[in-house]
Amino acid sequence: MPxxxxxxxxxxxxxVEGGWKDDGKGPSIWDTFSHNGNCALNAxxxxxxxxxxxxxxxxxxxxxxxxINSFSFSFAWSRIYPNxxxxxxxxxxIAYYTQxxxxxxxxxxxxxxxxxxxxxxxxxxxxxxGFLSDKFVDDxxxxxxxxxxxxxxMCDYWITFNEPKVTCTHGYGPNPEHAxxxxxxxxxxxxxxxxxxLSHAAAAQEHKDxxxxxxxxxxxxxxxxxxxxxxxxxxxxxxxxxxxxEVGWFVTPIVTGxxxxxxxxxxxxxxxxxxxxxxxxxxxxIDFLGLDPYTAAWATPxxxxxxxxxxxxxxxxxxxxxxxxxxxxxxxxxxxAWNFLDPEDSVYFGLKLLQDRYNTSxxxxxxxxxxxxxxxxxxxxxxxxxxxxxxxxxxxxTLESVKKLIDEGVPVTGFVPWACLxxxxxxxxxxxxxxxxxxxxxAEGKGSxxxxxKKSAEYLKRxxxxxxxxxxQV
Ligand code: BGC
Numbered sequence: 001m002p003x004x005x006x007x008x009x010x011x012x013x014x015x016v017e018g019g020w021k022d023d024g025k026g027p028s029i030w031d032t033f034s035h036n037g038n039c040a041l042n043a044x045x046x047x048x049x050x051x052x053x054x055x056x057x058x059x060x061x062x063x064x065x066x067x068i069n070s071f072s073f074s075f076a077w078s079r080i081y082p083n084x085x086x087x088x089x090x091x092x093x094i095a096y097y098t099q100x101x102x103x104x105x106x107x108x109x110x111x112x113x114x115x116x117x118x119x120x121x122x123x124x125x126x127x128x129x130g131f132l133s134d135k136f137v138d139d140x141x142x143x144x145x146x147x148x149x150x151x152x153x154m155c156d157y158w159i160t161f162n163e164p165k166v167t168c169t170h171g172y173g174p175n176p177e178h179a180x181x182x183x184x185x186x187x188x189x190x191x192x193x194x195x196x197x198l199s200h201a202a203a204a205q206e207h208k209d210x211x212x213x214x215x216x217x218x219x220x221x222x223x224x225x226x227x228x229x230x231x232x233x234x235x236x237x238x239x240x241x242x243x244x245x246e247v248g249w250f251v252t253p254i255v256t257g258x259x260x261x262x263x264x265x266x267x268x269x270x271x272x273x274x275x276x277x278x279x280x281x282x283x284x285x286i287d288f289l290g291l292d293p294y295t296a297a298w299a300t301p302x303x304x305x306x307x308x309x310x311x312x313x314x315x316x317x318x319x320x321x322x323x324x325x326x327x328x329x330x331x332x333x334x335x336x337a338w339n340f341l342d343p344e345d346s347v348y349f350g351l352k353l354l355q356d357r358y359n360t361s362x363x364x365x366x367x368x369x370x371x372x373x374x375x376x377x378x379x380x381x382x383x384x385x386x387x388x389x390x391x392x393x394x395x396x397x398t399l400e401s402v403k404k405l406i407d408e409g410v411p412v413t414g415f416v417p418w419a420c421l422x423x424x425x426x427x428x429x430x431x432x433x434x435x436x437x438x439x440x441x442x443a444e445g446k447g448s449x450x451x452x453x454k455k456s457a458e459y460l461k462r463x464x465x466x467x468x469x470x471x472x473q474v
Contacts, residue, residue: 001464002406004413005069005413005414006069006070006112006157006366006414006415007067007069007070007414007464007465008069008071008072008109008416009068009071009072009417009418009419009420010072010073010369010416010418010420011051011072011074011421011423012073012074012117012119013075014028014030014045014076014117014118014119015048015117015419015426016051016423017050017051017076018048018050018052018053019053020044020045023079023093023096024090024092025076025079025082025090025093026078026081026082026083026123027078027121027122028076028077028078028120028121028179029119029121029125029171029179030045030118030119030426031044031045031046031122032125032180033178033179033180033181038179038427039424039428039429040427040430040431041429041430042429043424043429043430043431043445044424047445048423048424049423049449051421055099055100055103056099056103058421059071059100059104059107059109061437061451061453063108065437065457065461066417066420066437066457066460066461066465067460067461067462067464067465068109068464068465069465070109070110070112070156070414070416071109071112071420072368072416073100073111073113074113074114074115074116074119074159075113075114075115076119077115077119077120077121077143078121078122079093079096079097080094080143080146080147081121081146082121083121084120084121084123084124084139084143085124085139085143089146089150097150097151098150098151098154101113101151101154101155102154105154110156110157111156112155112156112157112416113147113151113155113157113158113159114160114161114162114219115140115143115147116162117162118162118178118179119179120180124136124139130171130180131167131168131171131172131192131195132172132184132191132195133195134195134198136195137195137198137199137202138202140199141199141202141203141206144202144203144206144207145206145210148207152210152212152214155214156214157215157217157288158207158212158214158217159217159218159290160200160203160204160216160217160218161218161219162219163219163221163292164193164220165193165220165221165249166178166221167192167196168188168189169189171192172184172188172192173185173186173188177427187267187270190271190272193249194272197254197282198282200218200254200282200285201278201281201282201285202281203216204281204286205281215364216285216286216287217286217287217288217289218250218254218286218289218290219290219292219366219369222247222291222292222293222346223294223296223346224246224293224346224349224350224353225238225243225246225296225297225299225318225320226297226298226299226345226349227298227299227300228298228299228321232300235299235300237301238299238300239299241299241316241318242316242320243353243357244260244261245260245262247350247353247354248260248262248263249263251289251354251357252358253282254283254284254285254289255283255284255363256283256358257274257282257283258279259271266315266316267315288363288364288365288366288413289360289363289365290365290414291354291366291367292367292369292370292418293346293347293350293351293367293370294338294369294370294372295331295338295339295340295346296330296331296340296342296346296349296350297320297321297322298321298322299319300318300319300321301317301318302318302319305317322338322340331345331346332390332393334375334394335372335373335374335375335376335377336372336373336432339372339373341372341390341394341397343397343398343400343401347367347398347401347402347405348401351365351410352405355410361409361410361411362411363411364411364413364414365410365412365413365414366412366413366415366416367412367414367415367416368416369416369417369418370394370398370416370417370418371391371417371418371419371434372390372391372434373425373433373434374388374391374433377432377433378430378432378442378443379443382452385454386438386453386455387454387455388455388456389455391436391456392456392459392474394456395417395460396459396470396471399415399463399470402415403470415464417436417460418434419434419435419436420435420436420437421438421451422434422435422439422441423439424445429443430443430444430445436453436454436457437451437457438451438452438453438454439452440452458474459472459474462474
């Protein structure tokens with residue numbers, strides 16, 4: 001492993017903390033969304049992994065079982081500002097994260113701190129629809145400033161946003177599966193993305209103004225589109241176009257200060273625009289780029305594309321798919337319908353694509369999340385949950401692709417398995433388990449909070465901490 005390589009495991013506030021109204025915390029959009037019965041088996045994050053109370057035991061467990069040198073987590077904004085903003089942050093919220101950070105330090109871990117992992121204070125949605133209003137930018141800026149002041153000396157890496165594309169395409173638009181989950185037109189995605197990008201730039205400016213030397217980055221969902229038939233010029237063009245819409249939507253503005261031309265051309269005047277000052281504030285606004293490659297998808301053009309053909313992704317005019325009509329899948333299926341093991345495409349091809357498109361040869365890249373759930377994992381007996389060979393294989397093949405990238409000079413400087421611990425998997429509730437450490441609760445998230453270490457944790461520790469070969473068997 002290169003020197004100073006960040007090897008972390010990750011969790012996010014709403015997925016693990018619980019304590020949904022403890023110590024003055026206000027409701028987030030996910031509290032509201034889950035309380036309205038929008039998650040599998042009516043699950044909520046009210047208790048989740050009880051990390052709010054158990055972090056003092058959990059963090060050393062992560063360190064010992066997984067062998068990490070770093071811990072990646074997110075702050076719940078509504079613990080800091082219960083209504084999204086205010087003259088003073090909630091002292092109990094500040095005290096809580098101070099303890100989390102101190103516990104990580106005491107255990108010899110550096111930390112990457114994400115300001116926003118999908119759990120906006122509900123008030124901001126009720127007041128102005130969250131990301132659909134440019135009022136969000138000022139509220140986020142003020143929140144970020146508070147966090148830099150409070151934790152500037154404690155967080156080693158800062159991440160402004162988790163997965164902007166999913167934030168917008170799953171939270172807004174025609175078929176929202178995530179909070180706030182209110183239907184609207186496709187153009188809402190782009191309004192959301194625009195305000196999110198401007199908020200990122202505002203936070204990056206606050207980080208600079210606070211004089212912090214710690215790196216700041218963004219963490220992007222990364223589902224690269226690969227041509228279904230690599231020998232077909234049409235499929236290659238379709239994949240290129242789709243990657244502009246999907247990967248380029250956020251990477252291009254933070255690297256170049258502009259949106260990809262394909263997006264602007266497709267939507268014309270209705271597409272949001274940056275002022276010259278905004279472009280300048282976005283360009284180069286990151287010190288490292290986090291990518292969350294789980295899985296890739298194939299791309300092929302939609303013939304005779306028009307608005308009636310595809311109301312969702314129009315005018316991209318690309319069919320994205322992971323399974324052919326004959327049932328061939330892009331990779332090995334997992335317990336999540338959208339997720340296949342295909343690291344040669346998702347990791348290797350996906351990171352090379354960035355390198356080629358943006359000439360990012362000096363921009364450090366992190367695999368800031370990757371992981372999987374076993375098929376029907378909640379139903380498996382404990383020994384099969386523990387002996388999670390499909391997940392071991394996931395990390396083995398993924399690390400092979402990472403090694404190949406590093407050997408070829410791509411600056412991968414971080415690797416972050418998702419997740420440290422089984423947790424609340426958003427709309428899927430507790431029915432899907434991504435942890436390398438398990439929890440004995442049931443598919444509704446009820447029952448025992450007892451933790452157990454899976455073989456995948458042992459595998460990762462042996463390879464990434466002890467330096468054993470990637471081919472190591474556990
Ligand atoms: C998200 C996580 C989520 C994981 C698995 C990522 O997109 O950042 O919060 O649990 O994928 O679905």
